[in-house]
Amino acid sequence: MIRSSDEPVLTARGLCKTFRGHLSVGRTQVLRGLDLTVYPGEIYGFIGANGAGKTTTIKILAGLIHPNAGEFRLLGYDGADPRSRRGLGFLPEHPNFPGYLSGREFLDFQARLVGLDRGRRRRDVGRLLDEVGMAGRADTPLRKCSKGMLQRLGIAQALLGDPVLLILDEPMSGLDPAGRRDLRDLILAQPARGTTVFFSSHILSDAEVLCDRVGILREGRLALEGSLDTILGPGAAAWDVTATRASGLNAGSGTTAISRQDDRVLFRVEGEAALADLLDRLRAAGAGLHSVTPRRLTLEERFLDLEEQGTRARHEERAP
Amino acid sequence: MRMAMAVAVMTFREAVRDRILYLLLAFALVMIATARFLALLTVGSEARIVADTGMAAIAFFGVLTAIFVGVSLITKEIEQRTAYTVLARPMTRGTFVLGKYLGLLMTLWVNAAVMSLGFVLLLALRGDPILPVLPALWLTAMELAVVTALALFFSALATSSILGILFTLGLYVAGHLVWSFPLLASRLGPGWGTRVVMAVYYVLPNLDRFNVRAAVIHGDAIPLEFIALQTAYGMGWAILLILAASLAFSRRDLT
Numbered sequence: 001m002i003r004s005s006d007e008p009v010l011t012a013r014g015l016c017k018t019f020r021g022h023l024s025v026g027r028t029q030v031l032r033g034l035d036l037t038v039y040p041g042e043i044y045g046f047i048g049a050n051g052a053g054k055t056t057t058i059k060i061l062a063g064l065i066h067p068n069a070g071e072f073r074l075l076g077y078d079g080a081d082p083r084s085r086r087g088l089g090f091l092p093e094h095p096n097f098p099g100y101l102s103g104r105e106f107l108d109f110q111a112r113l114v115g116l117d118r119g120r121r122r123r124d125v126g127r128l129l130d131e132v133g134m135a136g137r138a139d140t141p142l143r144k145c146s147k148g149m150l151q152r153l154g155i156a157q158a159l160l161g162d163p164v165l166l167i168l169d170e171p172m173s174g175l176d177p178a179g180r181r182d183l184r185d186l187i188l189a190q191p192a193r194g195t196t197v198f199f200s201s202h203i204l205s206d207a208e209v210l211c212d213r214v215g216i217l218r219e220g221r222l223a224l225e226g227s228l229d230t231i232l233g234p235g236a237a238a239w240d241v242t243a244t245r246a247s248g249l250n251a252g253s254g255t256t257a258i259s260r261q262d263d264r265v266l267f268r269v270e271g272e273a274a275l276a277d278l279l280d281r282l283r284a285a286g287a288g289l290h291s292v293t294p295r296r297l298t299l300e301e302r303f304l305d306l307e308e309q310g311t312r313a314r315h316e317e318r319a320p
Numbered sequence: 321m322r323m324a325m326a327v328a329v330m331t332f333r334e335a336v337r338d339r340i341l342y343l344l345l346a347f348a349l350v351m352i353a354t355a356r357f358l359a360l361l362t363v364g365s366e367a368r369i370v371a372d373t374g375m376a377a378i379a380f381f382g383v384l385t386a387i388f389v390g391v392s393l394i395t396k397e398i399e400q401r402t403a404y405t406v407l408a409r410p411m412t413r414g415t416f417v418l419g420k421y422l423g424l425l426m427t428l429w430v431n432a433a434v435m436s437l438g439f440v441l442l443l444a445l446r447g448d449p450i451l452p453v454l455p456a457l458w459l460t461a462m463e464l465a466v467v468t469a470l471a472l473f474f475s476a477l478a479t480s481s482i483l484g485i486l487f488t489l490g491l492y493v494a495g496h497l498v499w500s501f502p503l504l505a506s507r508l509g510p511g512w513g514t515r516v517v518m519a520v521y522y523v524l525p526n527l528d529r530f531n532v533r534a535a536v537i538h539g540d541a542i543p544l545e546f547i548a549l550q551t552a553y554g555m556g557w558a559i560l561l562i563l564a565a566s567l568a569f570s571r572r573d574l575t
Contacts, residue, residue, distance in 0.1 A: 019575065062408040064574040082410045090408040096401040098330070100337040112326040113409040157405055 007076070009165045009196045010038040010061065014070035016220075017056050030056045032220035033070065038165075038198050041191045045207035046200040047299075048217030049307065054200040055093050057217070058169045061198075062090045075164055089163030089195075093170045095154035099143030103134050103153050106142060107160065114161035128156040133182060147174040155183065166190060168199040172206055184210060204299040214299065216306060223306055231302055238295040239275055241267040246287035252277045264290065323411045324419040331423025335389060345431055348381040349438045367448050368537050374439040375453060375533045379460045382432050383467050383492065386424070390471025391484035393420050398574055407574065414566035421472050421562055428464050432457075455542040456533050462554035463530035467492060469561035470525075476569035494520075495527035525557045 015034040018027050030053045038044045048054045059065040061072060063085060077084035097106050104125060111121040129135045132152040142150065151174040158166055171187070172180050187210055190197050201207050207214055208228065215225040224231060243249070246265045251257055254274030259266045269275045275292075282289055335341055355373035362369060394417070397403035407416060436457050443450050470491055474484035501521035505514040529550055532542050 019573075059574065062404070064404060064407060066571070066573060082412050085408060085410040088408065088410075090405060092401065092404040092408075094401070095405065097405070098334060098402050100334055101330075109326060109330050110405065110409075113323055113406065113411070115322065154405070 006040050008037045008073075009040050010036060010072070010074055010198060012036040012057075012061070012070065012072035012079075015057065015060060015067045015072060016069040017053070017060065017065065017067050030220055031060075031067070031070075034217070034221055036072075036215065036222070038196060040164075040196050041194070042212040043187060043191065043197045043210050044199070045211035045214040046198060046217065047202065047204065047207055047214055047303065048200070050202065052217045053220045054202075054217055055169055058093075058167055058200055061167055062088070062092070064092075087161075087164035089158035089160070089166045091154045091158040091166075091168040091171055093200075094147075094173065095150055097142050097150060097153065099141060101142055102139045103129060103142060103145070103149075103156075104138040106153065107157055110157040111160050116161060124160060128159055131159070131186070132156045133179070148176055148179055151175055152179065155186070162193070163195055166195055166197045166199070168197065170201060171199050172201060172203055180206075204303055208299045216303060218306065218310055223310070224302075228299070232297045232299065237270070239269045240291075240293045240295055241269055241275070241278060241282075242290040242293075243267065243282050244288035244290055246282060246285065249281060249285050249287060252281065268295075323409065324415045324422065327406065327416055327419025328421075328423035328426060331393070331420050332426045335424065335427040338389075341385065341389075341427070341431065344381055344385055345434060348377050348435050351377045352435065352439050352442060355442070367446070370442065370446065371448065371453060372533060372537050374442065375456050375460070375536070378432055378435045378439060378457065379463065379531075379533075381435065382428055382460060382464045385431065386428055386464055386468045387471050387485060387488050387492065389427075390424055390468050391475050391478075391488055392481045393424060393472060394475040394569065395478065395481050395484060404574065412566075413570040413572075414563075417472065417476060417566045417569050418562060421469060421558075421565075424472070425465055425468050428468060429461055432461055432464065452536050452539070452541075455547050456536045458547065459530045459532055459550055459554075462551055463527060465558045466525055466527065466530075466554050466561070469558040469565070473561045473565040473568065476565040476572070491524065492527065495525050496531070497528075498524050498526045499528050526553075529553065 013035055015031050015036075016029075017031040018029045020027055034053070034057060036057075046054055046057070056065060060067050061074065061079065063079070063082070072079040074084035075087050101109070107125040107128065108121055111125055116124060126135075129138045132155050134149065134152050134156065137145065137149060142153070145153070151171075155168075155171065158168065168187075171183055175183060184206070187197055187199070197210075199210075211228065213225070213227050214231060216223045216231075243265055245263050247260060247263045249265070251267060252274065254270045255278050256268045257265050258268050267278060269278055279289070352374045355370045355377075358369055358373055360366075394403075397406075397420075403416070407413070439457075440450050440453075443453065467488070471484070471488045474487045475481075478484040478487065498521055501517050505517045505521070508514045508517065532546075535542060
């Protein structure tokens with residue numbers, strides 16, 4: 001259960017990052033004052049278009065990049081303090097590991113860095129290899145492994161030592177459909193283990209299935225943040241109704257027949273009153289009811305809407 | 321320290337699995353073994369030639385490996401993104417640099433030990449004295465500690481391995497010529513030129529102080545105090561360079 005009264009596991013205030021070009025020529029401002037708050041036990045989706053600054057943010061949180069301004073705290077410590085990364089499991093984007101090691105050797109090395117003793121290393125490495133579906137290839141040199149296999153191994157190393165906070169950069173990338181399903185299940189199981197998950201993605205359907213809350217990053221700032229209900233609206237405002245033997249039916253206001261095939265008609269209905277009215281009409285006409293599907297705004301629609309608004313605002317700024 | 325050791329062991333393991341290292345080692349051993357054929361070209365000083373070639377081969381191949389492997393040690397980890405999951409663990413950048421340094425030094429010392437063993441075996445077979453060459457071998461190991469730290473410093477600083485190799489090679493050569501700087505300054509006479517030359521003289525490590533091979537071959541005894549002093553000198557430089565490398569790497573963004 002997420003309680004906003006709990007101390008956050010991750011906070012960032014006013015993070016800014018500008019990259020300088022070669023020989024300090026040219027500047028690219030990636031983050032422009034990013035604020036983030038992630039509470040214990042939640043699954044937080046960090047969403048944004050390519051180049052929005054997702055990976056830069058995650059690299060700052062993992063201690064790989066230094067922000068130019070702003071501060072962040074992880075697990076109760078200042079982000080500049082290496083202790084803030086105790087209890088952190090991190091998966092970088094497109095992970096790559098030393099090719100001369102096997103998966104088992106690599107995980108053992110990472111488990112040493114986590115500080116696990118020999119017995120626990122052996123036990124946990126074996127369990128995690130199994131959990132990510134790499135048990136059969138555990139002793140293959142990593143240079144012979146596919147991108148998907150490296151991704152699975154990356155997830156396994158992030159889970160070593162039962163982390164309190166998992167930060168995953170595009171975790172679904174490179175995985176086949178079965179791998180994605182497994183990872184979805186794995187992420188969904190984390191809050192019950194006491195692990196908070198913060199992950200970036202540009203695959204919005206994944207975020208929609210997994211997240212308690214999402215933050216949408218646009219031009220280096222959070223453009224929108226909240227639970228899916230807040231962002232997409234609490235429930236359905238429209239329904240798709242499929243009816244049979246309804247070709248002659250006269251639909252009332254708020255209802256549009258959007259496709260007809262033989263005697264099957266698909267109606268789009270706006271509002272609860274119109275839905276009740278359509279159902280009455282169908283019953284009266286002796287039509288068969290095939291399905292009633294609530295239509296909810298998808299995250300993708302909301303995201304694209306936001307992108308469009310941003311583009312429009314920019315155009316208006318340029319041409320007053 | 322636990323994390324630095326884990327990184328060191330992994331660095332050692334990487335080097336041990338690199339075939340190029342074996343090739344260099346084999347080449348050096350062949351060179352040491354064939355030193356006596358070189359000796360055939362001269363008259364009367366066979367023992368000297370064998371000793372000189374053997375000691376020089378150990379130093380040369382050691383330094384070569386230190387520079388070429390050392391310079392790519394950190395650069396490669398960033399380019400290939402293999403350092404990301406390691407540095408996201410609760411360790412400082414300094415710990416990572418120290419681990420990398422110790423791992424490579426361990427590799428180079430094991431390598432030098434294998435070469436030295438071959439060399440000493442050859443001397444024993446020929447019935448040549450072994451004891452006098454030991455100080456030279458020890459000081460070569462100390463020089464390797466400094467050159468490895470130098471290579472690692474440039475690896476932490478430079479974004480390309482080629483630049484790193486050029487800088488390290490440049491400083492290695494300069495470090496062996498440092499002894500001539502006061503001579504140059506005296507020729508220049510008083511003025512800015514002298515000040516610059518002397519400033520460089522004091523800033524650079526004097527690597528030639530680790531080379532006692534000529535003295536060994538001439539049969540001069542190397543005093544124990546000198547060996548101790550040089551060991552401290554080498555350690556001091558290595559620590560200084562590792563600290564500088566840590567500082568440079570701490571500021572770096574891994575993009």
